[in-house]
Amino acid sequence: MREPLRHLVLVLGDQLDLDASAFDGFDAARDAAWMAEAAEESTHVWSSQPRIAFFLAAMRHFAEALREQGRPLHYRRLDDAGTAASLAAQLRADVQRLRPSRLVLTRPGDWRVLQALQAVADDAGVPLELREDRHFYTTPADFAAHAQGRRSLRMEFFYREQRQRHGVLMDGREPLGGQWNYDVENREAFGPQGPGFDLPRPPRFEPDTLTRDVIALVRERFGSHPGRLDSFAWPLTRAQALQAMEAFMRERLPLFGPYQDAIWPGEPWLYHAQLSAALNLKLLTPREVIAAAEAEVRAGRVPLASGEGFIRQILGWREYVRGIYWTQMPGYAQANALDAHEDLPSWYWSGDTDMACLRDAIGQTLAHGYAHHIQRLMVTGLYALLLGVEPAQVHAWYLSVYVDAVEWVELPNTLGMSQYADGGLMASKPYIASGRYIDRQSPACRSCRYRPEQRTGERACPFTTLYWDFLLRHEARFARHPRLAQQVRNAARLDDAERAAILAAAKTLRRQR
Template sequence: MRDLVLVLGDQLDLASSAFDGFDAARDAVWMAEVAEESTHVWSSQPRIAIFLAGMRHFAQALRDAGRPLHYRRLDDPGTRESLAAQLSIDIAALRPQRLVLTRPGDWRVLQALQAVAADAGLQLDLREDHHFFTTPSDFAAHARGRHGLRMEYFYREQRQRFGILMDGGQPLGGAWNYDAENREAFGAQGPGFDMPQPPRFEPDAITREVIALVRERFASHPGRLDSFAWPLTRAQALQALDAFVTERLPLFGPYQDAIWPGEPWLYHAQLSAALNLKLLTPQEVVAAAEREVRAGRVPVASGEGFVRQILGWREYVRGIYWTRMPGYANANALDARRDLPAWYWNGDTDMACLRDAIQQTLDHGYAHHIQRLMVTGLFALLYGVEPRQLHGWYLSVYVDAVEWVELPNTLGMSQYADGGLMASKPYIASGKYIARQSPLCDRCRYRPDERVGERACPFTTLYWDFLLRHEARFADHPRLALQVRGLARVNEAERARIRAQAEVLRALP
């Protein structure tokens, strides 16, 4: 054998760079389902199922394409626990001359596979991943000599470089950013019965077999599989993309930050898992959105808001990850040391907003961005959860969670653990923010405008406690000073009450 092409669970594309120059007469593909990828963090059942089912469908596509495949199933007798252990014994049996790999999504996996290649005395041909607009070196070049690394400047550069939503040298519609138009909440009636629902992909025989395996082998893991209906093949992912850009993208912008109880999808794309498994390329997703904008079927503000998430945030967080790892994983600028409350794993809390976001996460392996940032993330930030523990939770529970994207979002954007490299200020708010974005507070035993007392909203208590704990650090901060100045109206007795109530909250199980 000449090349053994290693394909990981998030590299499910026949056109992946690892296949450049593939010769079916001399090369073969290697894939392995190993337990460690589901247990190094306590992966939820939906997350395990999407990776295993995606891999098994891709194995079928490889066989159909006539590419020789060595596929190790989790339930095959003798399957090793880790990718490294499995690959080592397969190299000894298959004796390839070289290993080929597209850059993995996880620093830990890259280190492990490089070590296996070195031990076996084999060259590892590591190739860049075409499923991004930019490479880690592009990002490093952008970052060189800059003090701050704001996403906005990086994003504008990419718009110009790739000519996306541009009108000659100017941004389409005249502005780079339409954020101000993209912050509506639903009225009292809610999103309405005519809100288009995303397509569901009912489990076929391959997926049903995986679901049974996950239920049995990972019975103690969090999450549920009763409503598992994610796209798992390229054809399904393309169908999901088409349904999104034609039905929900027009209203994506205005309702990007809205939350509605019992409605997990709203006008969001639900495309992150398909993108991260590489069933779709960001280039085709962005092109589909731009086509709708240029045809006049989608307002520029919605189209731009969506493109910014993919061409801006998605590329930017990947750049942060690869240029800052491995040290980034230990960042803890606010010195947060509390344990993650146990109810993050089961949603058993009487805070209505957190219960809704976590239950939905466990049911679907999904929550939209504002739920991640301004409900589960905000609470952990105010509570003072140790960032690494929270990182373990986000990496476990979402079907789109791969470390390159999850880690910077959790540590940088949500927890300010990198001290402001990614976010220009900590995203802190009291319960009143959630009251503005959703009707959840009306259905909750707490009151968002009360910070002490029996009915005080824990977000609000912890928000004021956060300001008190970090008053000195942020007193002169250009974007937070105004919030800190609010403390001037809080007398000593009230400060003591806030601190005491926050400690009671933290002592709860």
């Protein structure tokens, strides 16, 4: 007869790590793991079908890994009879049934989920032991110590501290190669012929029986949700994630640096890693990914500029946005420093727009649940920022459509970096640009009905119109801004007729839903 249950270890959908801190001291004779699929996790924002399928399939594969290790597991599937609609409701029922002495949980990636599970524990009178997530290099307390006394938080300073603290890409006390970053070398665009026929393709992982069952479930239960599943081929297990990582290091990391900001229509992957989803679900650890990239640099197989640019996204940016999230929540989610209140255009859910760059980025997103960082920041995010969309709506869209979206990483990237909704806490300026920026990074403008150099008129690029409108609307706010003042002065030179034409054209764009 099994002993009374000591610890019920809660495993969330973004915690698929057999070595997670919640499993420390796990005793198969006295403890059990708990996992649950809950409809609310797909509907509290209207999640896309690729995102739902990715989480559910990865969870079910992880459940198999737990069972293979002989760890007792209580797993509730979405299609099981009697499954509760929310994680909290399902946990409440299972705590009453299993009567554990303690709940154990690695820190979640979502403030909402942590509050809900803590409330269940409090109501049931069962202690909830929250353990730090050692998947990350830093804890929220570490970041709070870094942030203390700073009026603004800049990733570059934090990143340098992390390089020194963890000895990454260092030559003694100095950065390898003598520079901390190589952004200047990493801003190339593809030539007129594009990336070429020899562009390496990331490995595809054809759905197995378990994944096919999940895809069928998602199509049946969430068929009205956006996105498509016909090309679904994400890594769902640790073995697959390791294979994807090794292929990237070998085939695409050498040219990642120069082309990390480049866009090419119809080419969703280019030289990007597509490892963020596996990292965010904990199928990979950042330490092993960074170690692999650094080894390639030191072996001379990858240029330092490419290796450093990639490592900065993980050791710098990824850790930084998590620190912002946990030190600023829950109020951060309501930030709206630019007083933006427009609705997100309905075509963000369909890609049905005449703007070629947005049509390509959104269509790709709905097909694959993926777009690289420049498409997110400087195409979909830029348009929402210039249009003046309410930041909470932009946040909900990003959290809905991308397979790698977990709130701790998505929310600061959207509200802070993309929409400047925190008023400059994490970004030194709003990332605004006219259609000319997109024209430099992508050939999309060549096939578009709009002209990036025109700000008014029938063929004026909406990005360009709205760029000038943004500067006029926020003229007083940014007149003395050290990085935007020159752009504001350029707008100030417009005569009254041109100003009126821009404002009228922008008003027309805001009526188009």
